[in-house]
Amino acid sequence: MPIGGGLTTRGPRNLLRQIREAMAGAAPAQERLDRVVRTIAQSMVAEVCSIYLRRASGELELFATEGLNREAVHNTRLRPGEGLVGEVARMAQPISLSDAPSHPSFAYRPETGEDPYHAFLGAPLLRGGRAIGVLVVQNRAERRYDPDEVEDIQTIAMVLAETVASGELLGQEELRDVEVAPHRPERLKGQKFADGLAFGHVILHEAPLAPEKLLSSDPVLEEMKLNLGLADLKSGIDRMLEGGQGKLAGQSFEVLETYRMFADDRGWNRSLVEAVRSGLTAEAAVDRVRNEHRARFAKARDPYIKERLHDFEDLANRLLRVLAGDNPGQRELPDDAILVARNLGPADLLEYPRETLKGLLLEEGSAASHAAIVARALGIPCVGRLMGLRDRLSEGDLVIVDGETGEAHLRPRPDMLDSVQSRMAVRDQRQAEFAKLRDVPAVTADGTRISLLTNAGLAVDLENLDETGAEGIGLFRTEFQFMVSEELPRLDSQTALYKLVLDAAGDRPVTFRTLDIGGDKVLPYMETTEREENPALGRRAIRLGLDRPSLLRLQLRALLAAGAGRELRVMFPMIATVDEFRAARELVDVECDWARRRGRPLPALLRVGAMIECPSVLWHLDALLPLTDFVSVGSNDLFQYMYAADRTNPLVSDRYDPLSPPALRALQSIQKACADTGTPVSVCGELAGRPLEAFALLTLGFTRLSAPAGGVGPVKRMILSADLTAAKRGMASLLGSSAGSIRNEIESLARKLNVVV
Numbered sequence: 001m002p003i004g005g006g007l008t009t010r011g012p013r014n015l016l017r018q019i020r021e022a023m024a025g026a027a028p029a030q031e032r033l034d035r036v037v038r039t040i041a042q043s044m045v046a047e048v049c050s051i052y053l054r055r056a057s058g059e060l061e062l063f064a065t066e067g068l069n070r071e072a073v074h075n076t077r078l079r080p081g082e083g084l085v086g087e088v089a090r091m092a093q094p095i096s097l098s099d100a101p102s103h104p105s106f107a108y109r110p111e112t113g114e115d116p117y118h119a120f121l122g123a124p125l126l127r128g129g130r131a132i133g134v135l136v137v138q139n140r141a142e143r144r145y146d147p148d149e150v151e152d153i154q155t156i157a158m159v160l161a162e163t164v165a166s167g168e169l170l171g172q173e174e175l176r177d178v179e180v181a182p183h184r185p186e187r188l189k190g191q192k193f194a195d196g197l198a199f200g201h202v203i204l205h206e207a208p209l210a211p212e213k214l215l216s217s218d219p220v221l222e223e224m225k226l227n228l229g230l231a232d233l234k235s236g237i238d239r240m241l242e243g244g245q246g247k248l249a250g251q252s253f254e255v256l257e258t259y260r261m262f263a264d265d266r267g268w269n270r271s272l273v274e275a276v277r278s279g280l281t282a283e284a285a286v287d288r289v290r291n292e293h294r295a296r297f298a299k300a301r302d303p304y305i306k307e308r309l310h311d312f313e314d315l316a317n318r319l320l321r322v323l324a325g326d327n328p329g330q331r332e333l334p335d336d337a338i339l340v341a342r343n344l345g346p347a348d349l350l351e352y353p354r355e356t357l358k359g360l361l362l363e364e365g366s367a368a369s370h371a372a373i374v375a376r377a378l379g380i381p382c383v384g385r386l387m388g389l390r391d392r393l394s395e396g397d398l399v400i401v402d403g404e405t406g407e408a409h410l411r412p413r414p415d416m417l418d419s420v421q422s423r424m425a426v427r428d429q430r431q432a433e434f435a436k437l438r439d440v441p442a443v444t445a446d447g448t449r450i451s452l453l454t455n456a457g458l459a460v461d462l463e464n465l466d467e468t469g470a471e472g473i474g475l476f477r478t479e480f481q482f483m484v485s486e487e488l489p490r491l492d493s494q495t496a497l498y499k500l501v502l503d504a505a506g507d508r509p510v511t512f513r514t515l516d517i518g519g520d521k522v523l524p525y526m527e528t529t530e531r532e533e534n535p536a537l538g539r540r541a542i543r544l545g546l547d548r549p550s551l552l553r554l555q556l557r558a559l560l561a562a563g564a565g566r567e568l569r570v571m572f573p574m575i576a577t578v579d580e581f582r583a584a585r586e587l588v589d590v591e592c593d594w595a596r597r598r599g600r601p602l603p604a605l606l607r608v609g610a611m612i613e614c615p616s617v618l619w620h621l622d623a624l625l626p627l628t629d630f631v632s633v634g635s636n637d638l639f640q641y642m643y644a645a646d647r648t649n650p651l652v653s654d655r656y657d658p659l660s661p662p663a664l665r666a667l668q669s670i671q672k673a674c675a676d677t678g679t680p681v682s683v684c685g686e687l688a689g690r691p692l693e694a695f696a697l698l699t700l701g702f703t704r705l706s707a708p709a710g711g712v713g714p715v716k717r718m719i720l721s722a723d724l725t726a727a728k729r730g731m732a733s734l735l736g737s738s739a740g741s742i743r744n745e746i747e748s749l750a751r752k753l754n755v756v757v
């Protein structure tokens with residue numbers, strides 16, 4: 001029965017309290033829901049108040065009403081988008097109308113008896129950016145709800161959403177069929193970033209914190225808390241922008257700038273303050289505004305707008321953390337954690353304990369990015385480029401990371417889990433077979449000895465050396481130590497790490513690559529004076545080393561000290577001109593002189609090499625090679641530059657296939673020039689760790705490969721099965737192909753020759 005015109009205490013804070021009271025108690029769920037709608041109707045002076053909840057089928061079912069026919073409860077169901085209620089849910093936005101029946105979306109349901117009501121105000125019950133229901137008030141007379149009322153109903157809807165989802169309002173029985181969070185199994189297709197299989201429970205990097213308390217007891221205090229939090233947030237971002245340290249290590253300058261811009265966004269700030277004034281705690285206000293943003297942007301098709309949504313989300317999460325005084329380093333993780341993130345800087349991954357981190361799922365990223373490289377080094381299966389990932393799962397969901405197929409299974413069914421577990425058992429068996437090959441020399445079926453080395457960059461990688469049976473470290477990425485440090489590593493800590501590596505390697509050779517900073521490898525503590533439009537083409541690697549010789553000299557000093565009395569191999573990254581190599585080598589001489597003058601022991605044998613990763617030097621190898629003691633092909637960069645395709649940009653990073661005539665011919669010309677000049681050459685890009693690609697490298701004449709740890713076993717198995725004499729003949733004819741990719745042809749060749757790829 002409509003209750004008109006009565007009066008009651010106005011203002012959302014009182015109303016929220018009354019709703020709380022209505023929800024409390026041991027009465028059956030339906031009775032409490034009925035009390036809630038009655039309270040809201042009275043307080044808002046509305047003749048009708050109804051709550052619709054989304055069933056698992058997607059339909060919105062009338063769960064309680066004050067004012068409409070009682071018989072309609074649990075009988076009226078609307079499809080998504082059907083009627084005004086469906087429209088509120090679909091848009092995930094409030095709708096306020098003075099004359100609802102004249103609206104094109106109005107759907108008349110005779111059983112509800114709603115035709116005499118003109119004014120309509122509906123607000124979505126948002127959870128995680130999705131509408132799990134709709135709250136509606138209606139009035140018989142045509143009237144416009146004022147903005148405060150629209151604001152109030154959104155706050156009430158938020159409180160209802162939280163209580164429904166927490167199970168406080170509905171019994172477990174009813175809740176089972178109500179769609180409060182995505183709960184169906186889903187399969188998402190992405191890309192393989194790091195091989196392997198894992199399953200476990202989701203932890204969200206920068207997890208959205210759920211506000212602990214929704215209703216404030218003192219809005220003035222809450223507003224102050226919010227303002228202080230906002231100020232903290234902004235000054236934190238400023239500090240990071242100024243090159244200070246922070247948790248954003250690895251994220252680009254642009255992202256920070258966007259954060260800064262959004263943190264100042266007047267609309268965002270105003271919405272937060274209004275939400276607090278309507279009676280929410282500061283945390284709940286951030287959560288409410290975040291949900292509204294998420295719901296609004298989620299429908300956008302434009303990738304730029306979607307991107308901005310993520311920025312807003314990150315910012316809101318950051319603000320929630322500031323308000324909660326949360327320290328991400330101290331989060332408790334389940335012991336089967338699957339980390340889920342939009343993207344990660346290489347250092348971010350290392351903040352998580354290795355023992356409990358079983359897998360990694362990324363919404364973005366690229367297989368050649370350094371976060372993916374770190375995941376491979378740590379042996380953590382990783383799938384990337386999973387569109388919409390974070391909208392489809394919640395913290396604690398069970399997921400499978402399938403690094404073999406590049407898929408993620410969200411909330412898998414038990415049979416799916418069984419099948420993954422048995423595949424994991426098969427993998428373990430295969431790993432055991434690779435382990436048996438550990439001490440078998442890498443010699444091809446027709447007797448060519450191959451040097452199979454491994455790539456490393458972290459102290460944890462040193463274990464891999466013994467486990468894989470690699471003959472040494474063909475590429476030690478020294479910048480990883482710099483990336484995981486809070487400040488520039490000092491001489492003694494650099495020396496200590498290099499000593500540790502050389503000691504662990506014993507007689508096995510180690511090739512240290514000097515600092516390769518820039519591009520996607522950002523040091524949070526190093527001020528960048530100039531912003532670069534194209535960091536991958538910018539002051540990266542040796543360019544930075546030569547511009548800041550003190551940095552490079554310090555590193556060389558540490559390397560020479562660590563290598564005293566033994567063999568030391570040092571190589572320079574990103575050599576684009578012969579002069580760069582000369583200048584870099586001169587710095588080595590300067591440092592040797594410096595040590596000599598002080599009577600410090602020098603390496604027994606010093607070899608200095610260059611990485612071949614800039615296409616320019618391909619046409620100057622005759623000048624470069626005689627200056628070097630060895631070279632190593634960095635195919636990750638070489639191909640990014642050859643194909644003008646940023647390796648970190650998912651839109652372009654896989655537009656070409658390294659198993660294509662231009663890429664393979666370039667490699668062949670390097671191999672030939674090295675053979676002609678007697679220059680030792682290896683390949684240390686990711687290519688060398690994939691059996692089919694490594695097979696192609698052998699057919700081009702390379703006999704020294706440095707692979708990520710996970711690739712050593714599979715590549716050795718390939719080597720043992722390969723008859724190179726026959727394979728080389730086959731490859732020669734394929735290189736003349738006019739096709740964009742000759743992957744299938746190389747695979748057929750390998751299969752024909754019984755090579756295990």
Ligand code: PEP
Nearest residue numbers: 613634635636637684685
């Ligand atoms: C490469 O570019 O192939 C390489 C090995 O170096 P990085 O991946 O560290 O740039």
Ligand code: MG
Nearest residue numbers: 613634636637
């Ligand atoms: Mg490189």
